[in-house]
Amino acid sequence: MTAFSTVYWKEVRENLRDRRTLISALVTGPLLGPVMFIMLMNVMVTRELAKTDRPLTVPVIGAELAPNLVAALRSASIDAGPAIPDPENAVREQRTDVVVRISPRYPEAWAKGQPVQVELIYDSSRRDASAPIMRVRGLVESYGRREGAMRLIARGMSPNTAWPVQVADRDQATSQSRSALMFSFLPYFFVLTVFLGGMYLAIDLTAGERERQSLEPLFVNPVPRWQILAGKLGAICTFALVSLLLSVAAFATAPWFIPTEKIGIALDLGWRFGSQVVLLMLPMILLLAALQSLVSAFARSYREAQTYLSVLMIIPVLPSLLLSVVAIRAEPWMYAVPLLGQNLGIVQLLRGDGMTAWEIGLCMAGGFTAAILAIWATATMYRSERLAISG
Amino acid sequence: MIEVRDLHKSFGEVRAVNGVSFVARDGEITGLLGPNGAGKTTTLRMLYTLMKPDAGQVLVDGVDAAVDADAVRRQLGVLPDARGLYKRLTASENIDYFGRLHGLPPALLRDRREALIDALEMRDIATRRTEGFSQGQRVKTAIARALVHDPRNVLLDEPTNGLDVMATRAMRRFMRQLKDEGRCVLFSSHIMQEVAALCDRIVVIAHGRVVADEAPAMLLEQTGEATLEDAFVKIIGTDEGLAA
Numbered sequence: 001m002t003a004f005s006t007v008y009w010k011e012v013r014e015n016l017r018d019r020r021t022l023i024s025a026l027v028t029g030p031l032l033g034p035v036m037f038i039m040l041m042n043v044m045v046t047r048e049l050a051k052t053d054r055p056l057t058v059p060v061i062g063a064e065l066a067p068n069l070v071a072a073l074r075s076a077s078i079d080a081g082p083a084i085p086d087p088e089n090a091v092r093e094q095r096t097d098v099v100v101r102i103s104p105r106y107p108e109a110w111a112k113g114q115p116v117q118v119e120l121i122y123d124s125s126r127r128d129a130s131a132p133i134m135r136v137r138g139l140v141e142s143y144g145r146r147e148g149a150m151r152l153i154a155r156g157m158s159p160n161t162a163w164p165v166q167v168a169d170r171d172q173a174t175s176q177s178r179s180a181l182m183f184s185f186l187p188y189f190f191v192l193t194v195f196l197g198g199m200y201l202a203i204d205l206t207a208g209e210r211e212r213q214s215l216e217p218l219f220v221n222p223v224p225r226w227q228i229l230a231g232k233l234g235a236i237c238t239f240a241l242v243s244l245l246l247s248v249a250a251f252a253t254a255p256w257f258i259p260t261e262k263i264g265i266a267l268d269l270g271w272r273f274g275s276q277v278v279l280l281m282l283p284m285i286l287l288l289a290a291l292q293s294l295v296s297a298f299a300r301s302y303r304e305a306q307t308y309l310s311v312l313m314i315i316p317v318l319p320s321l322l323l324s325v326v327a328i329r330a331e332p333w334m335y336a337v338p339l340l341g342q343n344l345g346i347v348q349l350l351r352g353d354g355m356t357a358w359e360i361g362l363c364m365a366g367g368f369t370a371a372i373l374a375i376w377a378t379a380t381m382y383r384s385e386r387l388a389i390s391g
Numbered sequence: 392m393i394e395v396r397d398l399h400k401s402f403g404e405v406r407a408v409n410g411v412s413f414v415a416r417d418g419e420i421t422g423l424l425g426p427n428g429a430g431k432t433t434t435l436r437m438l439y440t441l442m443k444p445d446a447g448q449v450l451v452d453g454v455d456a457a458v459d460a461d462a463v464r465r466q467l468g469v470l471p472d473a474r475g476l477y478k479r480l481t482a483s484e485n486i487d488y489f490g491r492l493h494g495l496p497p498a499l500l501r502d503r504r505e506a507l508i509d510a511l512e513m514r515d516i517a518t519r520r521t522e523g524f525s526q527g528q529r530v531k532t533a534i535a536r537a538l539v540h541d542p543r544n545v546l547l548d549e550p551t552n553g554l555d556v557m558a559t560r561a562m563r564r565f566m567r568q569l570k571d572e573g574r575c576v577l578f579s580s581h582i583m584q585e586v587a588a589l590c591d592r593i594v595v596i597a598h599g600r601v602v603a604d605e606a607p608a609m610l611l612e613q614t615g616e617a618t619l620e621d622a623f624v625k626i627i628g629t630d631e632g633l634a635a
Contacts (some may be wrong), residue, residue: 010480017479214475219437219531221492222464385424385442 003223007231011205021200025239028210029196030246033189034254041258057081057130059090062069062102063259069102069118072143078136087121097129098122098136113151152319187346190247190277191339194285195292195313196234197243202292205232208306210387219388221347229293229382233375235290242283248274273349279360280345283367287338297381319343335359336366392417392575393438393544398447400433407433409599411447415577417543419572422586422629423579425596426627432472434596435548438577439469451544467491468542468548474533478522482513485521486536493540496561500539509536511565532564540554545569547578551585563589587619597627 007209015021063070070080080100084090087099103109108278109116118140119211122133209215219225251269295312299305319340330348337340341363345355355363381387393415400408407429415421425431436442438449440460449456450465456463476485483504490500508517511531516524518577521532530550538545551559566589575635580586586593587607595603603610604624607619613621 003494006488010477010484010488014477014479209475212475212478213473214477216441216471216473217469217489217537218477218492219441220464220467220471220537221489222461222467223492225459308557388441389436 003018003227003272004106004231004234007025008234008238011232013200013236015201015204015235015239018200018204020076020185021115021204021239023161024200025197025243026246029193029243031191031250032196033186033247034250036074037186037189037251038254038257041254042199045259055079056135058098058100058132058136059084059087059096060100060102060350061087062104062106065104065106066118068110069140069143073136073139076135076139078139091121091123094123094126097126097132100136100140104194138225171323184347185320185324186350187343188317190244190281190346191288191316191342193243194240194281194288195316198240198285198289198292199309201236201239202289203296203299203302203309205236205306206296207299208296208302216310216388225382226379229379233286233289233293233378240285240289244278249275260357268352276349276355277346280342280363280367283364283371284338286341286371289369290371290378294374294381299380315339323347332359332362335362338367338370341366392452393399393546394448394450395434395438395579396448396450398434398437398449399445400437400442401445406599407489408437408444411596411599411601412427413594413601413604415544415573415575418570418573419591420566420576420578420589421592422590422596423577423594423596424583424586424623425579425581427581429596430599431581431596432548435469435471435546439467439471439546441471460575462570465540466542466544468538468540468545470530470534470545470547472548474529476521476529476532479520481518481520482524482528482532482535483508483517485532486539489536492538492546503539503541504535507538509521510568511535511560526553530554530558530562534538542574544575545577547576549580550578551580551582568581583620583623595623595626602626 055077057079058073058081060070060073061083063080063083073080084099087096087101090096091099099121101121103117103119105178120137120140122129122132124130124133137251148162152159152162173339206215209218218228233372252271252274254269291312292309293310296305299308316339319337320343322340323343330344334344345359345363348359395414396412398408398411399406405423413421413436423431423434433442437444437447438451438456440456440463441450443457451466454462454466477480479486480488486504486507487500490504495503508514513528513531513535516528516532521529524532530553534547534550547566551562552560563585565582566576566578570591578589587590590607592606593603593610594601603613605613610619610622610626611617614625616622616625
């Protein structure tokens with residue numbers, strides 16, 4: 001048996017006996033993503049549904065002045081509620097989302113065929129109120145347009161004269177790309193899974209060995225240190241890979257728990273998607289294993305390594321954050337940037353666009369190059385005299 | 392046989408080892424005696440190739456450590472200052488791990504392991520996980536795994552450190568057994584009693600230098616003192632850092 005496989009099997013066996021490592025690699029790591037995903041999606045779907053169907057009651061000030069408008073609102077299941085005093089404050093204090101105030105001049109102006117104001121009082125900084133605001137505004141505007149058209153017809157003119165230009169919506173979003181917009185944070189879950197899957201192992205195999213003072217006796221064996229490192233990296237990668245596979249499998253069941261059909265989006269997380277995700281993530285498994293080992297090698301104790309690694313965990317969020325805030329057009333070079341490439345690729349797969357062989361190639365090449373550099377740095381660290389000395 | 396020629400090692404400004412030379416012969420127990428911080432552990436670490444000397448040479452059975460470190464490590468059985476065990480593995484599994492790293496074939500490994508478990512009287516703990524082992528049980532396991540490849544030369548860094556009386560006696564008995572098997576045994580200690588009781592040859596280190604390298608009887612004669620304790624104090628110049 002070579003030194004590599006000796007180290008590898010010993011580390012795997014030892015860590016299979018550690019409950020904390022197992023829970024992190026087989027339960028929290030792989031399931032955190034899918035569970036959060038399902039919860040978030042259900043919240044989103046519920047809100048999406050609220051936009052259209054739910055009957056809405058909106059306080060209307062001066063409802064008695066405009067029975068025709070109130071009737072139009074009611075036909076779109078927006079009920080006129082009783083008037084409230086000081087509507088501006090009521091909106092600011094979030095007691096109501098939107099208030100309609102009808103001008104006292106309304107009956108007079110309406111009878112004369114003059115324009116008249118209907119005020120909408122709302123707070124645009126409250127995002128959760130945007131759906132009811134849009135509904136009320138859209139209804140008041142379309143009611144106004146309809147009445148305008150009637151007046152033109154009554155004067156013997158075609159309503160078309162009033163609207164020389166018309167806007168026609170041609171939304172190119174497919175049901176899949178619409179869903180991808182909401183899923184832009186999903187790639188991070190895969191990275192997080194790989195990170196958590198290997199984390200405790202990486203700490204244990206370097207900082208832990210040093211703290212327990214077992215690294216010095218280990219290095220006294222007539223085995224090149226790079227073989228010891230290779231065995232350890234192999235064990236970390238194995239745990240991370242198992243984590244990732246479990247996570248992908250758990251994601252594949254996600255559509256059963258999300259009522260996607262209700263909001264007309266498609267969600268394809270099947271084996272085709274899963275296998276491509278695993279392929280894209282392979283270099284990341286190696287890269288993260290090496291980085292985690294490198295960072296742990298700097299730490300003097302288990303606890304210190306844990307602190308360093310939780311800082312390192314923030315780095316993979318950056319591409320996800322960047323992509324969700326700034327609308328970036330994917331340039332070819334971006335695929336070669338580790339993590340960013342994976343992010344772009346997975347979102348692209350979610351949108352149902354697929355990836356070209358060229359893009360997958362760039363992703364793999366960039367990722368593996370970074371991984372090799374990280375492994376080289378770790379190997380250099382492993383050769384240092386300082387590493388083995390515990391005391 | 393272990394030969395050390397004019398070893399030097401500095402850590403920044405501190406000269407930890409400053410010209411150490413001695414020879415440890417086969418079939419003898421050689422004691423490396425010195426106060427805490429005299430440079431014993433650093434000397435041993437250069438011997439088992441964990442550290443590279445700034446200057447000087449280490450020869451183990453004629454092989455230069457700077458030329459073929461792996462060959463030197465194969466000739467050595469080392470109980471380092473750090474005796475960390477893998478607490479989620481049993482004592483036997485700890486021993487097996489090092490045996491496999493030495494490339495022992497499975498049948499030979501099993502025979503060697505069982506022989507050591509008997510010799511060290513650790514049959515009762517062999518299949519237990521090492522978590523919660525006493526200091527003595529830990530040292531036994533660490534020695535068994537260090538000797539599993541049947542090395543000609545044995546290096547022990549403060550082997551009786553932290554052991555109770557019974558365990559210390561057992562350890563001394565085991566070291567004599569190693570000597571009787573014709574091995575070269577080199578151990579470090581800051582306990583004069585122990586060195587006096589065991590050694591055929593005593594190398595006294597202070598401030599990174601060898602200040603004496605004699606058989607115990609010669610040391611007495613040289614210093615003109617009646618007891619070894621007085622002889623050591625006279626040689627080192629102080630009794631600071633030594634234990635009776």
